[in-house]
Amino acid sequence: MPDFGSIVFLSREWLPVSVGVSALVILVSLWGYGRARLPLRLKVAGITLKTLGIALLCFCLLEPQWVREKTVPKANIIAVLADNSQGMTIRDAGSTTSRAEEMAEALKSIPGGWQEALDENFVIRRYTFDTRRRRRRI
Numbered sequence: 830m831p832d833f834g835s836i837v838f839l840s841r842e843w844l845p846v847s848v849g850v851s852a853l854v855i856l857v858s859l860w861g862y863g864r865a866r867l868p869l870r871l872k873v874a875g876i877t878l879k880t881l882g883i884a885l886l887c888f889c890l891l892e893p894q895w896v897r898e899k900t901v902p903k904a905n906i907i908a909v910l911a912d913n914s915q916g917m918t919i920r921d922a923g924s925t926t927s928r929a930e931e932m933a934e935a936l937k938s939i940p941g942g943w944q945e946a947l948d949e950n951f952v953i954r955r956y957t958f959d960t961r962r963r964r965r966r967i
Contacts, residue, residue: 834897840890847887854883905951909944911936914959 838844858879862872917929924931938944947953957963 834895837894837896839892839894843890847890851880851884851887855880907947907951907953909936909953909955911955911957912959913957 855876858876862876865872867875911932913929917932918927920927926934936944944953954964
């Protein structure tokens with residue numbers, strides 16, 4: 830699941846001031862444009878534009894920051910190793926499946942599984958090995 834980030838406000842202490850100024854500007858705009866002798870559409874446009882401008886300035890006063898976590902390259906790498914040797918064809922006593930079949934079942938990539946959980950925070954490198962190591966999609 831991609832992480833789109835979030836907005837963090839660095840100056841939260843200015844929130845009451847921002848809300849108060851915005852409310853005051855809206856009230857003064859309503860009062861001022863209500864008394865003006867203008868067509869209704871110009872009154873609405875004036876109130877809307879003035880309110881949006883002040884709201885944008887008050888939003889900037891809060892110092893919004895876009896925060897997104899990013900993994901450091903080559904710092905969070907995990908290797909998943911799967912034994913592919915002939916010894917994996919052996920069946921354990923009382924077992925109906927071989928070790929290779931059990932390993933294949935454990936390494937299946939299922940939604941919400943352990944590999945997907947690891948993949949959210951780490952770069953996963955998958956390898957099989959027997960007499961030599963091979964990079965594979967397990």
